[in-house]
């Protein structure tokens with residue numbers, strides 16, 4: 001079995017201000033997660049604002065260095081203690097999808113230039129193969145290369161731009177996509193397109209997804225595993241069905257109770 005995601009005693013402390021008036025904020029407190037599987041998985045990290053979800057995503061994306069501990073993706077140490085892959089190799093393993101697709105692309109650059117750059121620089125494809133790759137990933141997210149070519153970000157809706165971000169992230173065929181609140185800036189009516197896309201891409205590209213969200217309902221809908229965070233610590237972790245049908249921690253129960261329909265659904269499942 002592969003170690004899809006493992007964190008060992010992961011800690012991150014942000015220091016604000018300078019001595020003697022500095023304040024330490026412990027964003028991650030001894031975070032230990034182990035997910036082993038032969039199949040790709042969708043792991044949701046849920047919790048209220050400030051619980052440390054984004055910091056966890058940033059450590060895994062190597063955007064912040066942990067204060068202690070380490071993170072392993074697909075059997076390779078990628079952050080903290082241990083050997084780490086070079087940047088180019090890392091980008092072929094782990095790709096980000098950010099919250100705001102409008103910030104992911106400059107309004108002065110055509111959208112296809114971003115995809116082309118990823119195909120030629122990260123995946124190191126020649127021009128003809130890069131165009132083929134762009135056609136393939138765009139079609140996987142329900143778009144056509146001919147409709148994207150030469151256009152600028154402001155010619156797309158937020159939902160379309162986020163699908164293009166996902167397409168771009170797929171070009172290197174990464175082991176894992178790290179998506180931090182990927183639908184929160186998108187029109188409510190279009191959110192499920194992205195969520196359903198994650199489910200289908202997991203199979204089509206054999207890609208695992210780390211889905212960071214405060215939305216337990218979508219987490220429940222797509223996850224194989226759920227990690228519940230509160231104040232920098234993991235308070236509950238396990239298979240999604242198990243965590244949501246039989247929450248052990250008071251905080252998870254509180255989160256669940258804030259979504260009445262979901263709670264009723266799980267109570268029905270439990271009673272069947």
Ligand SMILES: Nc1ncnc2c1ncn2[C@@H]1O[C@H](COP(=O)(O)OP(=O)(O)OP(=O)(O)O)[C@@H](O)[C@H]1O
Nearest residue numbers: 014016025027047048049050051052053054055056
């Ligand atoms: N760059 C930073 N410098 C200082 N403190 C930070 C920094 N980034 C995050 N924090 C603090 O670390 C804690 C965890 O923040 P983090 O953004 O990881 O949580 P979150 O669960 O993702 O919240 P949200 O859902 O609001 O994004 C918070 O107290 C936050 O204020």
